[in-house]
Amino acid sequence: AQTVTQSQPEMSVQEAETVTLSCTYDTSENNYYLFWYKQPPSRQMILVIRQEAYKQQNATENRFSVNFQKAAKSFSLKISDSQLGDTAMYFCAFLDNAGGTSYGKLTFGQGTILTVHP
Amino acid sequence: NAGVTQTPKFQVLKTGQSMTLQCAQDMNHEYMSWYRQDPGMGLRLIHYSVGAGITDQGEVPNGYNVSRSTTEDFPLRLLSAAPSQTSVYFCASRGGPLYEQYFGPGTRLTVT
Numbered sequence: 001a002q003t004v005t006q007s008q009p010e011m012s013v014q015e016a017e018t019v020t021l022s023c024t025y026d027t028s029e030n031n032y033y034l035f036w037y038k039q040p041p042s043r044q045m046i047l048v049i050r051q052e053a054y055k056q057q058n059a060t061e062n063r064f065s066v067n068f069q070k071a072a073k074s075f076s077l078k079i080s081d082s083q084l085g086d087t088a089m090y091f092c093a094f095l096d097n098a099g100g101t102s103y104g105k106l107t108f109g110q111g112t113i114l115t116v117h118p
Numbered sequence: 119n120a121g122v123t124q125t126p127k128f129q130v131l132k133t134g135q136s137m138t139l140q141c142a143q144d145m146n147h148e149y150m151s152w153y154r155q156d157p158g159m160g161l162r163l164i165h166y167s168v169g170a171g172i173t174d175q176g177e178v179p180n181g182y183n184v185s186r187s188t189t190e191d192f193p194l195r196l197l198s199a200a201p202s203q204t205s206v207y208f209c210a211s212r213g214g215p216l217y218e219q220y221f222g223p224g225t226r227l228t229v230t
Contacts, residue, residue, distance in 0.1 A: 009158070033217055045208065045221035091160060095217060103149055103168045105176070106212075106219055108160035
């Protein structure tokens, strides 16, 4: 079974600065997908960014980017120009390929609480 | 297009009571699932379904039952509530070429 580890239970950053959240995973598969989800105090789960394992290029979405190191099984999230609205719990998640279908299991890390200070 | 809806948002049960958490999606997704979220443990998969009439167990299925009679609905039943089932429950559906998973707003359940 796949495992996902987020080793930073809590992080804090000043507004406008950059912060990196860490995530490692364990799998024997070659094709899979990785995600970062944001959960603000409203409790809603919001997809931040996704990465396909077969793509070497790191995904970016505006102020959010990832550093995907497939050999090291590492998938960190970088938030640039941090904003107060970025304060939330962030989850790293792994989706197995399930033979090319969308039926794979999504496995989550334990989460990192990020606080952005003014 | 409402996405994934869940009811209720909050619920308090006494030990031994049963109840059903409702979940519906209007995106015609085949894959639906239920998670529970506990502090320090992330989201853990309870049950999932890959289509109407097909369900399977996830990581923590004990004490929960599911059925999938239609593509749209995927209710979660607590058979005899226990304090260990106090948690936040999320329903989700998945589909499309990007395999994006959509979550409902969650249900906070307290068992006393």
